[in-house]
Amino acid sequence: MNQIPNDKEFFLFQQLIFQRLGIHLPVQKKALLSNRLWKRLQACQMERFEEYYRFIISPQGREELNKALELITTNETYFFREPKHFDYLRDELLPHCRRGETFRVWSAAASTGEEPYSIAMVLRDRCPTEWELLCSDVNATVIGHARTGIYPEMRTRSIPEGYLRRFCRKGIGPEAGNIRVVAELRERVDFFTLNLHQEYADIGQFDLIFLRNVLIYFENETKQKVLERIAGKLKPDGVLFVGHSESLHGITERFVPVRPAIYRRAK
Ligand SMILES: C[S@@+](CC[C@H](N)C(=O)[O-])C[C@H]1O[C@@H](n2cnc3c(N)ncnc32)[C@H](O)[C@@H]1O
Incomplete structure (x- = not known):
């Protein structure tokens, strides 16, 4: 007991x-x-x-x-979680990417990697320009898992059929029952550990940051500090996605709401 x-x-x-x-x-x-x-x-x-x-x-x-x-840490996640964010990325952000510029995305509490690989699939499919995808979490073990790109097949049901065929390979032998994200995508993602609660290294500025389902674990004062740093990592018209149960209302004025759980950096 x-x-x-x-x-x-x-x-x-x-x-x-x-x-x-x-x-x-x-x-x-x-x-x-x-x-x-x-x-x-x-x-x-x-x-x-x-x-x-x-x-x-x-x-x-x-x-x-x-x-x-x-x-x-609670690491629950799945592929294409909160699909409206992926629709918004595909339909509203990628068509307006500026030619000649690299579209930079950061998955900032990425857990075991389902979120960044979902992003990578959409970017590989639809991004008209060069792109870069950074993926971090405070938990080194989940980042290690993310790097392998290996998941039980039953966890891939939320991946759109076409992407599943194009970007995932079925395991054989000891890997039967698992899938692996193709090397072409794995190699495009930059995985590292990063604690959002502390000052962190200069990782540049982003067009889009996924900060989903992590703010819920913080109290308002911590949220404010975390979001202040995040605001500094967004390009002037950069976009922030938070989880659908998370709101920035009354916490910070560094972002303006665009749609539920979607914000733009305030001017
Ligand atoms: C519930 S998961 C969310 C995963 C993914 N973003 C999603 O929405 O499916 C929350 C993640 O936040 C991470 N986390 C918790 N505290 C953190 C911190 N201080 N800095 C960075 N990541 C943190 C946890 O390790 C965990 O993997």
Whole structure:
């Protein structure tokens, strides 16, 4: 049976998770914390959350701290999730790409890669100019998975039939039951780890940023800081996609709404 952290223990983890990831874990999530970390306590032969906490904040526990933080992130995603964004990219943005310029896109909380590969399929199919696609997440394990481009076949049902045939190959032998995104697309995506909650390296400015289903884990003050940095990464008329359950209303004036979950950088 999982142990549930007591109030003091929960508070220690809550602070640590906020400090490192910007993620706010409300006190109602005690059971979630326990479900995600209990196996790690057992692997470290520890019985108390406080003991595990002391270990992961010590210099010897650095590797374990990364494991714990990765387990805290929620990585749910799927191909062509929230399809209206892909329609908007295809029908409203790509036809207006400026000749001679590279159309730059960043998938900024990309999880296991379904989102950036969905973008890559549309770009490869419809982008009339050169394009570049960057893909990042704070979780190095999911980025490692994304790089492989391998997914269970049953997770590819939301890929349009034509794209599935053109951009995915069925696995054989030990890979039976999986598909792999073709090398032509995999090699076009630049994968790296990046923490949206900290200052990050100069990765240039983008025509389009996907920042979907990650703001929900942040409180308003963190959202403001994250969005301030994101605004600086958009070209003057660049576009931002957020998840359909996320709104920037009352949080920042750096963006103007265009459609639900679609914003343009304010002038
Ligand atoms: C629910 S997934 C969303 C995946 C994809 N964008 C989508 O909408 O399907 C949220 C992702 O945000 C990432 N994440 C959480 N905190 C982050 C942070 N501080 N910096 C960068 N990524 C973060 C998680 O690791 C996770 O993969």
